[in-house]
Amino acid sequence: MSDLITLTINGKTVQAKDGDVILDVARANDIFVPAICYLTRCSPTLACRLCLVEADGKQVYSCNAKAKEGMEVTTETENIVKERRAIMEVYDVNHPLQCGVCDQSGECELQNYSLYMKVDSQSYSIKDVNRPTAHWGVMNYDPGLCIVCEKCVTVCKDMVGSSALSTVKRGADAIDKTFKDEMPKDAYAMWNKLNKSLIGFEEDACTDCGECISVCPVGALVSHDFQYKSNAWELNRIPAANPHSSDCAFMYYETKHTSVEDASPKIYRVTNEHHYSTLNGAARFAYDFENKVESKNEEAFNNAVEAFKKAKAIKFNSYITNEEALILQKIASKTGATLVNKDAYNYKKFLEAYASTSGQSLYSSTLKDVHDSNFVISVGSFLKSDLPNARYALNNSVVTNKGAAMYFHPVADPVMEKIGKKGKTTEFVYHKPLAEESILYLILNKFGKDLPENIQSYLDFLKETRTKTVTETVKETVVEVVKDEETGEEKEVKKVVPKKVKTEVEFEYTKLLDNLGQDETLLDTIDTLLAKKDTYSLIVGEDLITHPNSENLAKLCGLVDKYTEFSVVIIPPSTNTLGVSLICDVQADAEGFSVGYNEKADFQLSALGDGDLDVPALNQQEGTFTNIDKKLIPTNAALSFNGYVLNDIANIILEDDIEYTIEYTEQLPTETGFKALEFDKLPNSFGNDRSENRGYDITSSETTIRTEVENACEELLEANEDETIIYRANPINQFNEFTAISHEFVDDLQSGIFVSQSLFEKLELEKGNKVKVNSNGVELELDVYCDNQIAGDIAYVSTFQKDLDTQNLFDTYRYSKAVIKKA
DSSP, X not given: OOOEEEEEETTEEEEEETTOBHHHHHHHTTXXXXXXXXXXXXXXXXXXXXXXXXXXXXXXXXXXXXXXXXXXXXXXXXHHHHHHHHHHHHHHTTOOOOTTTOTTTTSOHHHHHHHHTTOOSOOOOOOXXXXXXXXXXXXXXXXXXXXXXXXXXXXXXXXXXXXXXXXXXXXXXXXXXXXXXXXXHHHHHHHHHHTTEEEEEOGGGXXXXXXXXXXXXXXXXXXXXXXXXXXXXXXXXXXXXXXXXXXXXXXXXXXXXXXXXXXXXXXXXXXXXXXXXXXXXXHXXXXXXOOOOSSOOHHHHHHHHHHHHHOSEEEEOSSSOHHHHHHHHHHHHHHOOEEEOHHHHHHHHHHHHHHHHHSBSXXXXXXXXXXXXXXXXXXXOOHHHHOHHHHHHHHHXXXXXXXXXXXXXXXXXXXXXXXXXXXXXXXXXXXXXXXXXHHHHHHHHHHOOSOOXXXXXXXXXXXXXXXXXXXXXXXXXEEXXXXXXXTOOEEEEXXXXXXXXXXXXXXXXXXXXXXXXXXXXXXHHXXXXXXXXXXXXXXXXXXXXXXXXXXXXXXXXXXXXXXXSEEEXXXXXXXXXXXXXXXXXXXXXXXXXXXXXXXXXXXXXXXXXXXXXXXXXXXXXXXXXXXXXXXXXXXXXXXXXXXXXXXXXXXXXXXXXXXXXXXXXXXXXXXXXXXXXXXXXXOEEEOXXXXXXXXXXXXXXXXXXXXOOOOOOOOOOOOOXXXXXXXXXXXXXXXXXXXXXXXXXXXXXXXXXXXXXXXXXXXTOOTTOEEEEEETTEEEEEEEEEOTTOBSSOEXXXXXXXXXXXXXXXXXXXXXXXXXXXX
């Protein structure tokens, strides 16, 4: 941990970490300093200049100036107040007076700061120019409202990693030179920049996360779906957690009545506390997936009870609360049914194998740890689709922490390549499927210390001495005969000249590089990336969890955790995969009569309204999730549900009388790390010091360590000439059948097989074509799409639609060989 320092702000003695900026220190100690352009977790832009303070008698920008031992800071002086007032007047120049209809009105920072600084007159003016509005993906941009604070640019670059936004030049009249002498210097400099700039957009780089909308302090960037739908002050804010992916990021469902005629609540938008929590596009835009039920269907309910009583298998997925998972476990224990959840089963087995070598029941890292690292490796995850928040963490590490990263994956990804400076701070290794073991052994070979004898022996076995030709420049002395210009006499002169010499040198080579299609230069690249790095994180994805040799991979991950300086985070594939794996005794499959909870079965309970009994969706439930950071996270119901819930069935089968599902929260199993805490006593907030006070941490326990690991790596998965490798993955922001029915995405729903531009042309396809995909003994006819955000010859196949049988194209592993032909 960094050393603590002591300083004073406005006479108040405070402590800070060495390296903290003054603005963060002030806010952490409840001392207000205005700033429109600053975002915590991102680099400062110095765009607004409102954060001026006086430090040791010198005026500095507190968003950028580091706190120092003994420093004396004053947040307001006569000159600072004058500067801030002038800056706010400049922001108000030509800003449209449309607050009454602006979507940001009521939560607008321009309004707030204009009032805070008592701007009641205008000293400056300039002729305005036409700035037409634009429609970008999920949002609308109004440059007339834009104050070019660059928050959107900063969050897209530093946090999200897409770099889809940038400042661009615009035509404008020059500012009258008299203002330069009359105005405070910071206000003039800010106005000069503002007058020349707009925000530009690169469509192919955007992943429609909407984080730029969240950080916009005015109404310049607005969701086109929300625009002109409601005033901010009319909406009720309901704290919740992202129901679609395992980050379970903090968010608000914002609701009000549906219409004048219909008083029932409706979700109008989702927002977040952008200084503390980042949302992916699914969380922000796929919010209206509730199951609308008018009344309870008693006959269907009784049939459901009987179905559970006779069921041999209860099938469910991991888009479920901890409480629902516990209820299913209790029902199965009572009836003798087998719980079937392949996702949680694979994850549970992976964790068990990991624990056998790491010595801990849970992995060691969190996304915050990744944020705070300065060297990150990602293996086996298609990050931008699997878990965007993990991608954000990796990007933040590289950009804000001035770190470095390595991304190993078979699917080439131009969007990921926007992270950092490719080849300088980030290295992308696109390898063949089934090479993941080689990557983990390579990490152990490079970073391992005091490895178990069997591991070290295997790594030594893979080493061999090779020779290569290197060209070196040496200095050579040559003798030249020159003639004296005056006497005409010739004489010998010695000169030292450079000469290139080729020599054979020996070096130690590891055969692990062969499986990755790399040579020894990759190790040199790693050494370059490692310069001045001291905090390491490894991100492990679903490709390893579903790998044919997943148990061995899990053990290798545990060894990386124990014998290197890397902390490890294992991405749960679905929202509550980790929670389900800690609560339920699950199997991959079972025979006999089955009940499905949001899964296909002989009798189905469904939140989609397509089953034998309706149950509530996750935006209609109170409960908890267990997120990737190993925290139990509370979520709240945004909308009511008028039908039966799982708890009603449990009360009959278990002969119990529990009124609310959340009464199960304190019953979650303490032996796997949960705590006996009531739902209503769970904290759910952030502190000004950026501390996260949500739920509680799941406790990891010590396990017996074994070091038996297989030495043989799998043969690589390679396609024949008439085959294409396919990958089980979803397009950006599509995670499940619930995101698929959200109105924001349903009009442009794309489901099927996705190929790169080069593969699209190679297969001689055209827009609108269908293809027949034959793999794993199954043939399906699918829509085919050209995805310009991937590259290479591997296609991916979506699985987010419940009724599409694309899962059958794969065995367990996410990759398969397929024959693709135009239908």
